[in-house]
Amino acid sequence: MTERGNAAERVAGALRTVLGVEELPVRLRVWDGSVAGPPGAPTVVVRSRRALRRLVWAPGELGLARAYVAGELDVEGDLAEVFAALSSSGRLAPGDESAGPSLRERLDLLRTAARLGVLGPNPAPPAEEVRLTGAGSRHSQARDAVAVSHHYDISNDFYRLVLGPSMVYSCAVWDDEGTGLDAAQEAKLDLVCRKLGLHAGVRLLDVGCGWGSLAMHAAAHYDAEVVGITLSVQQAALARKRVAEAGLSDRVDIRVQDYREVTDGPFDAISSVGMAEHVGRAKLPVYVAQLTDLLRPGGRLLNHAIAWNAGKTTWKPDSFISRYVFPDGELISLADMVAALESSGLEVLDVDALRRHYALTLRAWVQNLEKHWDDAVAATSEGRARVWRLYMTASALAFDGGAMGVNQVLLQRPGGDPPPLRRTDWI
Known part of the structure; x- marks a missing residue:
């Protein structure tokens, strides 16, 4: 009462x-x-x-x-x-x-x-709230494009303020809490490249390439030939600009393309970093089959994705995350993700749990946002900045407490060269 x-x-x-x-x-x-x-x-x-x-x-x-x-x-x-x-x-x-x-x-x-005299009609939700009804069936190509645009096509300037110079929007890899965000992101990019065994002439597909940071790292440091795909028009525009400014246009091709539309395989390696969360449980078999088909025999796939821990399965449709942050987003447990990846005949080489690393990453992003608050509001809206502050703060606590985890699963398609005996290739 x-x-x-x-x-x-x-x-x-x-x-x-x-x-x-x-x-x-x-x-x-x-x-x-x-x-x-x-x-x-x-x-x-x-x-x-x-x-x-x-x-x-x-x-x-x-x-x-x-x-x-x-x-x-x-x-x-x-x-x-x-x-x-x-x-x-x-x-x-x-x-x-x-x-x-x-x-x-x-x-x-x-x-x-x-x-208290506050009874009245239901106030209209803030403009930053979204519901994707009428945008097509859940996880259709058309609806996925709308969902991705809601999250990523808000302002490249806003993301630059939050993410810092690295422009990497996924979990960094920290030596310790004093590493610093930019160095931790550089370490993550290099770890992914080493796990995939990249070297000169290797052809890499980067699924969900964001603003091109991993594609550029693979081309600049490993001389790989990279195709990066994203559904975000704003991401692709800035990624192409960054690639051109770095002098890497001959080795990096950035496309606005759904993973289901890629037909120019095979690739020697495939990275999917922070993208599987948008696929959906129902489409997971399609996602796995498509990436497997695009991978040459002996090629490696790295799937980096957030996962529910402790038995939770999905966000409620009326949750803050669903309405404001990741419409149609679905997290898959590590067990279910590995089972789906193995179902296409891929062999698991390594599983790397990075839960604590993501808590550190999120806190660094929150610090950046708060440090540049006025500029962030000017780049989007005060409501949008509040959404990001709340979601990143809450997510850091969820990773700290173990409600969510994030895992890199490295796999190899049978055939070709055998996998290494030890993990020393990337450790």
């Missing part, structure tokens, strides 16, 4: 109902200056009554996310500390699959909203 008292106490009661907790783990300050919650706890600021109205209509993660993205709800200090407190128990805890507030709890929320 909600408390009687000032506005902050009533909102605190409503938030306990939404979170499904007995004690509120944060301190609240609301629009009229009143406060509630444990002194000394991380502080959440409710700037507008509209935030509570959003919770009445969407009493859970989505309502909270909408209020935060719209700037109606904010935090004082470290967002990671606030998010960790809110997700320490209850319905925001990793892996929680509860159905949300009960009917009785929803009625209680309505009474609280009525007392």
Whole structure:
């Protein structure tokens, strides 16, 4: 039940109902200056009554996310500390699959909203929210292009501010916490090239090539001939510009192309780094069969992908990640991914778990975003910057806690040269 008292106490009661907790783990300050919650706890600021109205209509993660993205709800200090407190128990805890507030709890929320004078129509979601209904069947080529565009075609300048000079948007490989983001990304690119056994004249297909960083590294340092594919028009435009400026146009071909449309195999090696998350479980057999068919006998495939740990299977369609960050994104467990890759006859050579590395990478990206906040907002919108700050902060905590992992699986198609006896080729 909600408390009687000032506005902050009533909102605190409503938030306990939404979170499904007995004690509120944060301190609240609301629009009229009143406060509630444990002194000394991380502080959440409710700037507008509209935030509570959003919770009445969407009493859970989505309502909270909408209020935060719209700037109606904010935090004082470290967002990671606030998010960790809110997700320490209850319905925001990793892996929680509860159905949300009960009917009785929803009625209680309505009474609280009525007392505070915030009842009214459902506010329109922030402009950064997306639903792909009407964009084609799930994981069709047309719909995948729309989903990818939503995430990647927001602003190359924004990504440059967040990612830094490397322009690599996947987990880096760190020697230690003091390595630095750029050096850790360089180490990751080189690790991928060594695992794939690249050398002069080798033909590499980079699936989901982003802004061309891996393709350029493979061509510049290993003299490989690279085809990079992406569904993002903005990524491809900048990747081609970077390739030309580096003098690598004779060895790197960047295309806007779906992996299902590539027909000019075979390739000696294939890299798929941070792309399989967009494939979808239903299309996983198609993805594996296509990459296998494009790989010459004896060729290697490196599949680098985020995975659910601890039995979780998918994002809910009304989750913050689904509506704001990765529409139609699906994470596959490591066991299921390896089983799918092996089903086409590929042999597993190595599995490398990089969970802790991604937490470090995400925190470095958040630091970059916060350091360049005004420029990042100018490059996109304040709402978009808030989306990225929230999703990267929450993801870092999920990797730290083990709810998610990220794994590089190295495989070889039978035939050709035998695999190495030891991993010393890339270690």
